[in-house]
Amino acid sequence: MSTKPLRVVVLTCSTRPGAIGPAVANWLVRTVAPHAESLHVELQHVSLRDLDLPFFDEEDHPALGAYRNAHTKAWSKIVDEADGFIAVTPEYNYGMPATLKNALDYLSHEWAWKPMGFVSYGNTSAGTRSVQHAKQVITTLRLVPLGSTIALRLKDTIDSAAVRPSAHLTASANGLLEELVGLAHALKPMREAARPGIDAGPLPGSYTRPLTLDDAPHVLVLQRCCWVDEALSNETLDLAPFTETLEDVRTWLTEWETIGLWLHGRLIGMVRARRTSQTGHIGRLAVVPDLSGRGIGRWLLRHAANSLASSCDRIELSTGSRSTKNLHLYTSEGFVQRTEDREGTVELVKRS
Incomplete structure (x- = not known):
């Protein structure tokens, strides 16, 4: 077994004061933490509110990797060192929040060939339209979306600003992590080959x-x-x-x-x-x-x-x-x- 654990970033996407997103992300991290240890996974909780990215303000295209701003370099380091992501996201007007779209747009090669899962939350659709919108974008960045998702309808799953524990949700969360880990391992060769500075060998690929x-x-x-x-x-x-x-x-x-x-x-x-x-x-x-x-x-x-x-x-x-x-x-x-x-x-x- 590798001595280096897989790093999975749990990304809280809502930056709205009083949002339920941090509570959902905290529930997810607490719930899957024991299983993550058995899977040799390191969880890193990152909040876009704490990251405080302005709307994209780099002069050069992200594909060049020529970042000038400290906040971009910090975000690049987090994403580059990750092996996969779970985005905890609300739905705003049939789509993902602008904060998530902006965070995705900041970078390019750092995202390539890494899996991304979703935990969405909302009212009527439980945030599922946000996930479908996000999937259209992340595939362009060569992120690979999971088939499994968790969709939380607020009135059915949230009590007193916290996720109501249930065996079903725990099983779903652990299943999401398992799928992400399996895909992260399968995609590792493609991640390595796509990294800047990698030298090509004598055989194609x-x-x-x-x-x-x-x-x-x-x-x-x-x-x-x-x-x-x-x-x-x-x-x-x-x-x-x-x-x-x-x-x-x-x-x-x-x-x-x-x-x-x-x-x-x-x-x-x-x-x-x-x-x-x-x-x-x-x-x-x-x-x-x-x-x-x-x-x-x-x-x-x-x-x-x-x-x-x-x-x-x-x-x-x-x-x-x-x-x-x-x-x-x-x-x-x-x-x-x-x-x-x-x-x-x-x-x-x-x-x-």
């Missing part, structure tokens, strides 16, 4: 990003499946990628700069690099077996070598003496065999 401690389980699986050929070629199972524990992987992830290559949420390749003095080191070059032979390993090797070239006099790596495919790749990229030890490990070096 693939991208690279630095691997973190949260990726250790993926790394453990990848290296175990990728070192089977190495074990067979060199007739040994005494290889670190086979024997390392999850904690071992987490340890070296903090010591190396490791780049992962991702495709549709799957870690399909990786390579690690680091520098000691004027010598660069490359290791754990891995590509999933079903995508071998497509130039991915060479691409990752060059990516790592290029990252070291400007700061190192030479770059070193190693492989098994019988790993003919590896040796062919490395020598074709300019690496020269330097030594071979008794265990059959070949050291190769390339001058930068």
Whole structure:
């Protein structure tokens, strides 16, 4: 399991003094909090009244991300760090409140590929027309609306400015959160690929990003499946990628700069690099077996070598003496065999 919880923002949309919205949002947060903990979710309650956004006042289009105002930067940070949203909204004249529309319009890429659920409230329609109006807007921002919604008719659910507790509403609230969490996990690869500054990989739809401690389980699986050929070629199972524990992987992830290559949420390749003095080191070059032979390993090797070239006099790596495919790749990229030890490990070096 990831060590980082999903962050779900519960957004109170009404800014009217005396509005029932804060009470509805507080009920929602209290109700789902125990279930959120079991789902590894961090709830963040944000009120548009407290945020106090003026009507959109940035000079540049939000798609540029060139924000000048402190209130925009603060709002951008909240949305960017969130994995999903639940909007608690009233209905004003068959539509969503202007405060919600304004908050949506402030930003662009920060919203992309994140789920949004709704808890609406009102009289005759229980706020459902507000939700339908909002869904037309949020899909343009590449937010993904949930199928589940909660609609509270005030006369049936509110007593003394508070939501009347019921088993039905509790089940509905927990169900809404479950659907949002499932969709947030499913959309994570698309969120990552859409983030500014992400580098495209060698295959269509693939991208690279630095691997973190949260990726250790993926790394453990990848290296175990990728070192089977190495074990067979060199007739040994005494290889670190086979024997390392999850904690071992987490340890070296903090010591190396490791780049992962991702495709549709799957870690399909990786390579690690680091520098000691004027010598660069490359290791754990891995590509999933079903995508071998497509130039991915060479691409990752060059990516790592290029990252070291400007700061190192030479770059070193190693492989098994019988790993003919590896040796062919490395020598074709300019690496020269330097030594071979008794265990059959070949050291190769390339001058930068």
